[in-house]
Amino acid sequence: MVVQTARFAVTGLICAALSLAGTLSAAAAELRIGLAADVTSLDPHFLNVAPNNNAAWQIFDALVHVDANARLAPGLALSWRAIDPTTWEFKLRKGVKFHDGSDFTAEDVMFSLERPATLAASPGPFTGFVKPIAAKKIIDPWTIQLKTAAPYAMLLHDLNSIFIVSKKAAAGAATEDFNSGKAAVGTGPYKLVRFARGERIELARNDAYWGGPRRAAWDKVTLRILPADSARIAALLAGDLDAIENIPTADLTRLKTNANFRLEQKVSWRTMLLHLDQYRDHPPGLGDKSGKQLAKNPFKDARVRLAMSKAINRRAIVERVMEGHAIAAGNLVSPPVFGHVDALNAEAYDPETAKRLLAEAGFPDGFALTLHAPNDRYVNDEQVAQAVAQMLARVGIQTKVETMPASVYFAKARAGEFAFALLGWGSFSGDLALRALLATANADKGYGAWNWGRYSNPKVDALLEQGFATLNETKREALARAAATLALKDVPLILLHHQLASWAMKKDIAYSPRTDEYTFARDFRPN
Amino acid sequence: MPVFIIRRLLQSVLVLFFMSLVVFVGVYAIGNPVDILINPQADQADIARAIAALGLDKPLAQQYLIFLKQALAGDLGKSFAYDIPAIQLILERMPATLELALLATGMAVLLGIPLGLWAGLAPDSWPGKLIMAGSILGFSLPTFWVGLMLIMVFAVELGWLPSNGRGPSTELLGVAVSFLSWEGIRHLVLPAVNLALFKLSLIIRLTRAGTREALLQDYVKFARAKGLSNARVVGVHVLKNIMIPIVTVIGLEFGSVIAFAIVTESIFAWPGMGKLIIDSIKVLDRPVIVAYLLVIVSLFILINLAVDIVYSLLDPRVRISEAKG
Numbered sequence: 106m107v108v109q110t111a112r113f114a115v116t117g118l119i120c121a122a123l124s125l126a127g128t129l130s131a132a133a134a135e136l137r138i139g140l141a142a143d144v145t146s147l148d149p150h151f152l153n154v155a156p157n158n159n160a161a162w163q164i165f166d167a168l169v170h171v172d173a174n175a176r177l178a179p180g181l182a183l184s185w186r187a188i189d190p191t192t193w194e195f196k197l198r199k200g201v202k203f204h205d206g207s208d209f210t211a212e213d214v215m216f217s218l219e220r221p222a223t224l225a226a227s228p229g230p231f232t233g234f235v236k237p238i239a240a241k242k243i244i245d246p247w248t249i250q251l252k253t254a255a256p257y258a259m260l261l262h263d264l265n266s267i268f269i270v271s272k273k274a275a276a277g278a279a280t281e282d283f284n285s286g287k288a289a290v291g292t293g294p295y296k297l298v299r300f301a302r303g304e305r306i307e308l309a310r311n312d313a314y315w316g317g318p319r320r321a322a323w324d325k326v327t328l329r330i331l332p333a334d335s336a337r338i339a340a341l342l343a344g345d346l347d348a349i350e351n352i353p354t355a356d357l358t359r360l361k362t363n364a365n366f367r368l369e370q371k372v373s374w375r376t377m378l379l380h381l382d383q384y385r386d387h388p389p390g391l392g393d394k395s396g397k398q399l400a401k402n403p404f405k406d407a408r409v410r411l412a413m414s415k416a417i418n419r420r421a422i423v424e425r426v427m428e429g430h431a432i433a434a435g436n437l438v439s440p441p442v443f444g445h446v447d448a449l450n451a452e453a454y455d456p457e458t459a460k461r462l463l464a465e466a467g468f469p470d471g472f473a474l475t476l477h478a479p480n481d482r483y484v485n486d487e488q489v490a491q492a493v494a495q496m497l498a499r500v501g502i503q504t505k506v507e508t509m510p511a512s513v514y515f516a517k518a519r520a521g522e523f524a525f526a527l528l529g530w531g532s533f534s535g536d537l538a539l540r541a542l543l544a545t546a547n548a549d550k551g552y553g554a555w556n557w558g559r560y561s562n563p564k565v566d567a568l569l570e571q572g573f574a575t576l577n578e579t580k581r582e583a584l585a586r587a588a589a590t591l592a593l594k595d596v597p598l599i600l601l602h603h604q605l606a607s608w609a610m611k612k613d614i615a616y617s618p619r620t621d622e623y624t625f626a627r628d629f630r631p632n
Numbered sequence: 633m634p635v636f637i638i639r640r641l642l643q644s645v646l647v648l649f650f651m652s653l654v655v656f657v658g659v660y661a662i663g664n665p666v667d668i669l670i671n672p673q674a675d676q677a678d679i680a681r682a683i684a685a686l687g688l689d690k691p692l693a694q695q696y697l698i699f700l701k702q703a704l705a706g707d708l709g710k711s712f713a714y715d716i717p718a719i720q721l722i723l724e725r726m727p728a729t730l731e732l733a734l735l736a737t738g739m740a741v742l743l744g745i746p747l748g749l750w751a752g753l754a755p756d757s758w759p760g761k762l763i764m765a766g767s768i769l770g771f772s773l774p775t776f777w778v779g780l781m782l783i784m785v786f787a788v789e790l791g792w793l794p795s796n797g798r799g800p801s802t803e804l805l806g807v808a809v810s811f812l813s814w815e816g817i818r819h820l821v822l823p824a825v826n827l828a829l830f831k832l833s834l835i836i837r838l839t840r841a842g843t844r845e846a847l848l849q850d851y852v853k854f855a856r857a858k859g860l861s862n863a864r865v866v867g868v869h870v871l872k873n874i875m876i877p878i879v880t881v882i883g884l885e886f887g888s889v890i891a892f893a894i895v896t897e898s899i900f901a902w903p904g905m906g907k908l909i910i911d912s913i914k915v916l917d918r919p920v921i922v923a924y925l926l927v928i929v930s931l932f933i934l935i936n937l938a939v940d941i942v943y944s945l946l947d948p949r950v951r952i953s954e955a956k957g
Contacts, residue, residue, distance in 0.1 A: 143911050145713045152713060153671040225685045228669040228712045233678045280715040302714070303725065303911075304798065304903040329797065332911070333898045335780055336796045340901075343787040343795040481914075512916050516663030551675025 134324040136614070136629055139337040141351035143330050147300050148283040149268035149291075150221045153229045158266075159623050160328065163308055164204075165268035165291035168195060168214065169261050173628075174441035175374055175533055175620045177261055177578075181209065181269055181292065187576040190256040191239075197247040202313045203271045204296045210246040216272035218251075233551075234263040256574040258581050262533045294321035294627040305329050308626065320627040328626075341366070341609060348610035350624040354428040354485060360609045367632075371618035372432060372439045373606040374531040376538075377483060379476070379493070379599040381410055381525055384559035388524030390475030394503050403468055404524070404558070410596040411452075412462035416500040417493055418454040423602055426488045431602040437530070437538040437589060439603040441620050444535020444585035449593060451600070459500045471501025477518070478527035480508040484604050490527055493601070518557060526557060529604070531621070536572050536585035543592050544569055560597035637937065644933040651929050652703070655922050656696050664688060665712050665916040686712055699922070708926070709919035713912070718923035722905060726927075727807045728798055729897070729904035733889040735811070735824040740831035741882060747832075748839025749866065755844065763836060770833030779826045779899040786822060794819050796901040823900040827893055831885050838881060842874030849873075875946050883939035891928045 142156035149161035170180035182195040201209040218241060221231035237260060240252040253260060271290040278288035289297045294316060295308035308326040329346060331337040334353045338360075340346045352360060352368075361368050381404040382388035388402055403409040419433035433451035438444055463471060476497075478490035487508045494504035509517075518526055532538035545561040546553030552566070553559075565588050572584035593600075606622045615632040619625070666682045674682075683689050687698065702709060708719045751763040787795035799816030801808040810816030846852060847870065855865045894906035901907075905924065912920040 145711075146715055148715070151715055152669060154669060226710065226712075226715065228666045228682050228686055229671055229674075230678065230682055230685075231671075232681075233671065233674045236678075284716075301903070302721075303907060329901070330903075331796070331901045332907075333901060335783075336899055336901045339780075339783045339788055339795045340797075343783070343791065345787075345795050345797070510914070512668055512914055513662055515667045519667055548676035551677070554675055554679075 135327070136323040136325070136348070136626060137327045137329060137346045138624060138626065138629070139329050139331045139340055139346045139349035140624060141334075141337065141349075142332055143303060144300075144306065144328075145302075146280050146284060147286075147289050147297065147306075148224075148278075148280040149270060150217075150231050151224055151227055151280050151283075153231050153266070155622070159625075160306055161268050161291075162293065162623060163295045163306075163326070163328070163626050164289055164293045164297050165270065166293050167266070167268055168197075168264045171265055171533065171621065173371070173617055173619045176441070176443060177265070180265075181214075182264075185261065188250070190574075190576065191253050193251045193253075193260060194244070195249050195251070197249065198315055199247050201292050201315045203274070203292055204290045204311055205271065205274060206313075207271060207273055209269070209271075209292050211243040211249045212246075213269055213272045214249050215241055215243060216276070217267060217269045220270065220275070221267065231267060234266045237263065256576060258573050258576050258578075259537065262537070265533070295326055298325075303330060316627065319630075322630050323626065326626040338609075341611075347614055348608060348616065348624075348629060350606075350608050350622075352607040352609050354430050357428065357430055357607060365612055367610050367612055367614070367616075369608045369610070369616045369618040370430065370605045371620055372441065373604045373622050374439055374442055374533075374620050375483070375529050375604045375622070376434050376437055376439060376531075377431075377489065377527065377529050377601040377604065378434070378437075378542075379525060379601065380523075380528055380557040381413075381598060382523075382558050383597070385524075389522060390477075390505075390524050392473050394470065394473050396473070399472055403466065403472055406466045407595055408462045408466040409468065410599070412459040412466070412500065413497060413502065414452045414596055414599045415455045415459040415462070416502070417452070417496050417599065417601070419451050419602060420454065421496075422489060422492050426485055426492050427602065427604075430484075430605045430607065432605070434600040434602050435593075436535070436600070437542065437593070438532055438535045439620065442532065442534060444538075444582055444589060446535070446586045446589050449590065456500050463501060468501075471503065473503040473505070474525050475505045475507055475523075476525050476527070477514070477523040478506065478508045479511040479514040482511040482514070483527075483529040486527060486529075489601065521557075523557070528555070528557070530555070534585060535589050536569055536581070539565065539585070539588055539592060540569055540573075543597050558598060560592070560595070562592060562595065562597075565592045640933070640937055644930070647933070648926055648929055651925060652699070652922055653696065655925050656699065656918070657692065659916055659918045659921055660692050660695075663916055665918070668915050669713065708923040711912070711917050711920045713915050713917045714920075718919040719927075721908065721920060722924055722927055725903060725905045725908050727801075727809060728902060729890055729893060729906065731809055731811060732820065732823055732827060732893060732896075732902060732904060733886060735820060736827035736889055737831060737882065737886045739824060739828040740835050740885075743828075744832045744835030745839050745871075745878070748836040749843055749871070751836065752840040752843025752847070753866065755840070764840070767833035767836040770829045771837075773829075775826060775830065775895045776899055778829060779823075779896060782822045782826055783899070793822055796899070798903055823896050823902050826900070827889060827896045831882075831889070834881060834885065835878060838878050839874065842877065843870060846870045846873050872946060876943060879939055879942050879946065883935045883942075887928075887932045887935045890931060 144156050144160040146152055146157060149165050166181045168180055168182040170178045172178045181198050183198045185193055185195045188194050203209055218235050221235055237253045237257050238251050239254045242250045244250060274290035275288045282288035284300050286297045294311055294314045296311050298307040298309050300306050306328040310321045310324050314321045337349045338356055341349045360366050383404050386402050387398055391399060393399055423431045423433055435449040435451040436445050476490050476494055478486050480487040490506045494506045497504045530538060540552055541555045543556055543560050544552035545566050546556050546559060568584055568588035572581050575581040575584060608616050608618055610616055613632050615630050617628045670679055670682055687695060711718050711721055714721055747763050751760040754760045783795050786793045797819060799810045799819035800813055801810040802812050811820055855869050894910055897904045897906040909924050
């Protein structure tokens with residue numbers, strides 16, 4: 106409660122300071138933002154992909170929000186507590202109004218939590234986030250209890266992904282009703298005015314927004330869909346847009362030195378890493394330098410994995426390939442994220458030790474392998490793969506690079522066609538990243554869905570299970586850190602770098618950049 | 633003529649059938665859209681359920697038969713990513729692309745034929761040489777580079793025209809068009825010029841070559857000897873005779889502008905069909921890819937039909953019943 110009061114006081118101060126700034130730039134009443142990816146639907150429960158979620162966040166809220174550092178923050182739920190190991194009670198924010206003027210109550214929460222399961226034909230459903238909820242109970246219009254089958258700490262994170270829609274407006278609504286605006290009634294800072302598919306989304310300020318006028322500083326917001334980098338940057342330079350997201354590294358320097366624009370950057374939650382096949386005796390693409398099969402799979406030897414990690418000069422990749430817009434990674438998650446271990450540093454570049462380790466492991470002459478990577482998915486993905494290949498070649502590992510579009514790449518990767526493959530991973534927390542990337546693959550428990558190398562360590566699995574059943578955030582973070590430290594000691598995969606997310610805008614606009622890479626109109630302010 | 637048209641249309645149905653089969657198998661061979669679209673955190677059970685919900689767990693032959701049955705009933709399926717009928721998605725983007733294609737082709741024809749004639753009639757004059765040199769540039773500069781330069785010069789540096797996007801659209805006979813407003817025209821100019829440049833050069837060169845050849849023919853000498861005015865010799869006799877190859881090329885180019893204006897549409901963020909097909913291929917949205925290609929093939933068939941009919945109007949010797957295939 107003390108914390109709550111302090112929060113209000115601080116918010117009040119900031120509001121006062123900003124309302125002054127706001128009155129000075131009445132001309133900047135419209136904000137035009139260039140987005141880098143197409144929004145396919147405004148139905149917030151249809152397809153769980155970042156561009157659609159980004160659009161939905163302008164219009165809708167969730168019970169639990171995450172702040173700029175990807176840490177949990179109150180959203181439509183003002184507070185929550187576990188009343189027993191499997192029951193969570195949420196106190197909802199009172200006095201919140203939907204865009205159509207109706208009141209937000211626990212009924213809308215019930216409806217929104219049930220809706221994802223009713224949308225059958227989705228290639229990327231939201232059902233995974235509501236599946237752990239075994240029972241729901243409305244205590245009063247502003248209190249709701251959620252029961253899980255077993256103690257489950259990730260519930261709060263999952264609830265961050267379920268947008269709360271108005272039961273009145275969305276009952277029986279199809280995707281098309283959301284696109285037309287009929288059902289797209291949320292509690293978010295902006296109301297939907299018009300959705301021109303593939304072109305633009307027009308929004309207007311929600312004067313009744315519970316976050317206050319500070320979070321809805323613009324009368325009108327237009328989100329333009331501009332997937333071509335050159336078009337997005339040209340539109341900003343020409344003054345057709347006020348702000349853009351996702352700046353290619355090559356243009357960052359130019360925008361930085363241009364006095365008319367401001368650049369905002371923040372370490373993204375996305376970590377680039379290389380998966381190593383540790384389960385097959387003869388993984389595809391591996392052989393000695395004359396192309397003959399190796400006697401054993403070198404990746405099964407931790408010394409080889411460590412040698413490969415030491416052979417990679419991460420500073421060179423960060424400075425040259427990423428032109429300074431990344432930081433070398435020693436963790437599965439980037440620094441602000443839950444479960445980051447400060448003590449784990451990026452592996453230092455040490456080619457001599459790498460060669461010695463390879464010799465000790467029985468590969469004094471190295472071996473040959475193929476590195477697979479997508480070429481249209483991550484920032485400079487193909488160039489990063491090329492750089493890694495050259496660095497490995499220097500310690501005697503002859504590396505061939507094969508790249509392909511993401512649409513082909515991920516299907517092949519899931520089918521196990523790669524032995525050494527590039528992956529970028531964004532997670533709310535270190536234990537979630539571990540569960541997907543390094544936990545022993547188990548379809549029933551949903552563990553290891555992206556564990557391409559099939560690393561398996563029962564101790565890590567046990568720590569993860571213990572963590573997910575621990576409802577105390579501090580204890581859970583300690584367990585997540587312990588699990589990460591334990592797993593990464595084995596070098597089960599090779600960490601490369603954390604990307605920096607970038608936004609560029611006109612000089613008179615300010616933005617609070619976010620680790621989750623989302624571009625929220627509510628975080629832009631006249632400066 | 634009606635017999636000819638009916639036979640043509642029957643052939644077209646066969647072409648459409650084979651095309652849909654090829655695309656279906658091709659997209660199937662690339663991969664599975666669920667792998668790309670599903671939340672990375674989803675567990676194996678969710679992935680399996682999503683695949684089943686889209687019918688992608690069935691054998692390919694069965695999937696194709698289902699598609700065929702629905703297609704015959706006029707339903708080309710719902711887009712996986714957009715969750716609305718694929719054909720609706722394509723038709724709502726079509727006016728933007730058609731508008732751009734018509735304007736670009738119109739510019740190319742209206743400028744290309746007179747300039748080509750000029751260059752053909754006076755090949756050694758400096759304007760003739762200048763036109764030819766210009767057409768070489770139009771041919772050889774890549775579209776994306778010219779597009780970027782147009783944006784840098786006219787939008788970023790000079791600020792005369794908007795850098796990209798489509799202007800506000802108004803309804804004309806139920807179709808959303810943007811060329812009726814000043815703002816709409818301002819948005820159209822740069823992408824249309826960019827798209828027209830290559831076609832303009834092509835038409836200039838074709839017209840010039842045809843004119844040079846026709847001028848040496850006996851009928852031109854005879855017309856001159858008969859004392860016809862220069863305007864009538866060039867405007868009627870020469871022009872009519874060189875039009876057949878030009879009409880063919882205009883027809884083909886018009887089709888390819890509609891189908892493959894992708895580069896220009898991307899650079900200028902023009903919300904047309906080209907952008908849609910690229911996005912759909914990226915996520916393997918099969919219903920949209922198949923429907924798009926069916927629409928494009930139908931367009932090509934119609935354009936070719938129109939070209940054949942124009943032939944017979946231009947040259948009475950071409951009997952339309954003979955123009956098979």
